[in-house]
Structures are given as C-alpha cells and as structure tokens.
Amino acid sequence: MRSWVEISLQQIRANFRAVQALVGDSVEVMPVVKADAYRHGAIAVSHALEAEGARWLAVSNVEEGCVLRQAGTQARIVVMADFLEDEREMLATHHLTPVIHSLQDLHAVHVPYHLKIDTGMNRLGTSAQPDEIARAVKAAPAPLEGLMTHFASSGNYESKQTEQQLERFEAVIEGLRRAGITPRYMHSSATTPIAYRRQEAWGNLVRPGHAIYGYVSPARSAPARVLNVAPALTWKATVLEVKDVEAGALIGYGGIHRAARPLRIAVLAAGYADGIPHRLGNRGQVIVKGKFAPVVGAVSMDLTTIDITGCPDLQAGEAVTLLGADGAASINAQQMAKWAGTISYAVLCGIHARVKRVYID
Numbered sequence: 001m002r003s004w005v006e007i008s009l010q011q012i013r014a015n016f017r018a019v020q021a022l023v024g025d026s027v028e029v030m031p032v033v034k035a036d037a038y039r040h041g042a043i044a045v046s047h048a049l050e051a052e053g054a055r056w057l058a059v060s061n062v063e064e065g066c067v068l069r070q071a072g073t074q075a076r077i078v079v080m081a082d083f084l085e086d087e088r089e090m091l092a093t094h095h096l097t098p099v100i101h102s103l104q105d106l107h108a109v110h111v112p113y114h115l116k117i118d119t120g121m122n123r124l125g126t127s128a129q130p131d132e133i134a135r136a137v138k139a140a141p142a143p144l145e146g147l148m149t150h151f152a153s154s155g156n157y158e159s160k161q162t163e164q165q166l167e168r169f170e171a172v173i174e175g176l177r178r179a180g181i182t183p184r185y186m187h188s189s190a191t192t193p194i195a196y197r198r199q200e201a202w203g204n205l206v207r208p209g210h211a212i213y214g215y216v217s218p219a220r221s222a223p224a225r226v227l228n229v230a231p232a233l234t235w236k237a238t239v240l241e242v243k244d245v246e247a248g249a250l251i252g253y254g255g256i257h258r259a260a261r262p263l264r265i266a267v268l269a270a271g272y273a274d275g276i277p278h279r280l281g282n283r284g285q286v287i288v289k290g291k292f293a294p295v296v297g298a299v300s301m302d303l304t305t306i307d308i309t310g311c312p313d314l315q316a317g318e319a320v321t322l323l324g325a326d327g328a329a330s331i332n333a334q335q336m337a338k339w340a341g342t343i344s345y346a347v348l349c350g351i352h353a354r355v356k357r358v359y360i361d
C-alpha cells in the first residue's frame with residue numbers, strides 16, 4: 001500500500017468508556033461520527049461504539065445518517081447540521097432524528113426532534129425569546145425530544161462567553177418549563193467542556209467527537225484536564241525511492257530546499273492529495289525507524305520528500321510514520337497541525353479517502 005491508516009477500534013471503545021465513566025450514569029454519551037468519523041471510518045467506528053453500549057450517534061447530514069442505517073446501525077442517529085427540503089423523505093425513511101434550527105420549520109416536522117438554540121455563537125439555531133420558543137413548541141405537531149446548544153469558546157477559560165451562553169440556554173429551559181414542557185434531553189457539551197469538567201454544561205447527554213478519537217485540545221487558563229484518552233489512528237506511507245544528492249542540490253518544486261551538505265533523501269508515496277498538509281513543506285517531520293526525519297522541499301500532490309541522512313538504512317518498500325508512535329518518537333495530529341499552522345481537527349478530516357484504512361482490533 002502506498003499510504004494507509006491503522007485504526008484501533010479497541011482504543012476508540014476505550015475512549016468512549018473513559019467519557020462514559022467521567023460523566024457518570026445519569027448522562028448519556030452521543031459520540032459524534034460526522035465526516036466519516038473524523039476519517040476513522042464511520043461504519044466501523046459506529047459498530048464498535050454500539051457494541052460498547054452507545055445508544056446515540058451524531059452525524060452532520062442526512063447522507064451520513066443513511067450510510068450508517070444501511071450498514072445496520074440500530075442506535076438513534078441525530079443529524080446536527082440541518083437538512084435540505086429534498087432530504088426530508090430520506091430523513092424519515094431512515095429513522096434519523098433531525099435537529100431543527102428555526103421555529104418556522106416546526107410545523108413540517110412529524111417525528112421527535114431536537115431543537116437547537118443559538119445562545120450566542122451566531123451559527124445555526126434559533127435566537128427567538130424563551131416564550132416565543134415555548135409557544136412554537138406547544139403548537140408543533142411532533143414532540144420536542146431534546147434541547148441543545150453549542151459553545152463558541154469553551155476552550156478559553158478567560159472568556160465569559162460560555163457562561164453567557166449557558167445563561168441563555170437556562171433561560172430557554174426555564175421558559176419551556178413554565179409552559180409545562182420538559183424535553184427528555186438537554187445537551188450542549190462537545191469534547192472540551194467534558195474533558196475539563198465543566199459539569200454544569202453536561203445536561204443529561206454529551207456530544208464528544210475529538211475525544212472519541214483520542215484528542216483533547218489544550219484550553220486557555222483551564223482547570224486540570226480530567227479525561228484520559230489516546231489517539232486511535234496511526235498513518236503510514238511507503239518509501240518509493242531512496243537517493244543521495246550532492247551539496248547544493250535543489251529539492252522538489254520551486255527548489256525551495258537547497259541541500260547544505262550531501263543528503264540521503266527518501267521519496268514517500270503520499271502528498272497533499274492524501275492529506276499531508278501542503279504547509280509541511282520544509283517544515284514538517286515524519287518518523288523513520290524511531291527517529292525524526294524532516295520534510296525537505298515542497299509537499300507535492302502525491303509525493304513527499306524527507307531527509308534520512310540521520311537514519312540512512314531506510315530502504316524503498318519500507319514504511320515511515322506520518323502520525324503515531326514508532327519507538328520512542330511520536331507525532332500526533334496536534335503536533336502536525338502546529339507545524340502546518342492549522343488545527344488537529346483539520347489534520348484528521350484532511351486524511352483523504354484514497355488512504356487505505358486498516359482496522360486493528
């Protein structure tokens with residue numbers, strides 16, 4: 001294989017258990033498997049999570065939900081990022097649970113739904129007043145099953161935005177209560193408020209994505225992290241060719257790397273079309289036989305060149321590690337993101353479908 005990822009379903013299950021153990025029995029865990037489970041493969045990941053006891057899964061769109069249903073997923077599936085008019089029928093036939101973002105849409109919904117409140121992120125969700133929301137929910141033909149919101153700045157404990165958002169969310173819950181409506185589920189927490197124990201935001205359902213795949217982003221001025229998870233994915237690429245170049249040689253597109261001395265380089269069978277960030281040119285590192293080796297020159301569409309002068313016995317046909325551990329060295333998506341000037345989420349979601357997936361249990 002030119003380039004592949006190895007995914008530990010056992011680690012994914014362990015990460016799910018760690019979240020469940022942290023939030024306790026009174027809070028359900030709804031793993032987020034959107035974007036093909038952050039590229040870990042939504043079908044395999046969902047089956048593993050269901051086997052571990054997950055009764056809810058969250059996806060972004062109707063198509064993602066249909067794929068899981070067709071693969072035999074029994075869990076409830078919540079479609080978080082809205083649906084289009086022409087997807088309404090698919091939503092119903094595949095027993096997906098919609099999130100409604102506007103009170104105007106309530107009259108057309110005929111299955112239990114979750115309602116998203118925009119509490120200050122100014123993305124999806126209704127920003128209507130609590131009493132307006134209560135009136136609309138009462139008049140709607142289908143039952144309100146869940147009330148949700150999403151935080152904009154939960155990773156920054158110097159900001160008051162999360163407290164303000166929670167206050168608005170509470171005001172809506174209170175407005176509904178006065179009207180005699182208590183939704184079965186209340187949820188607002190993705191990975192960060194779980195991992196740093198912002199317990200007042202947990203409600204009775206949490207929506208971890210990143211944590212399920214083993215990541216928690218650092219948070220500014222945060223209390224101690226209380227969630228222990230580990231990455232489940234290792235990414236490898238095969239060496240196509242090894243060669244020696246002379247001092248002064250220019251490597252790759254644009255000749256952006258000039259060899260300061262004679263170098264041994266290896267050409268890897270993966271490039272930015274596979275998801276290696278283009279910004280890693282002259283900046284990133286990979287692991288060769290337990291040692292770091294720098295990327296030299298530009299990352300090409302299908303190829304990346306590394307300097308293996310420090311580990312010269314690498315041969316064509318052998319593999320190097322792009323993400324994961326090898327011996328004492330390891331690189332995770334946060335480290336790669338830092339080199340590339342992006343975020344770990346984007347590194348994981350950027351791993352292209354042509355990179356083969358291998359599941360190790």
Ligand SMILES: *Cc1c(COP(=O)(O)O)cnc(C)c1O
Pocket residue numbers: 032034080150189190191192207208209210211
């Ligand atoms: C993606 C998403 C999540 C999961 O976020 P993580 O930070 O990956 O845990 C939770 N809720 C909503 C609404 C999302 O879009």
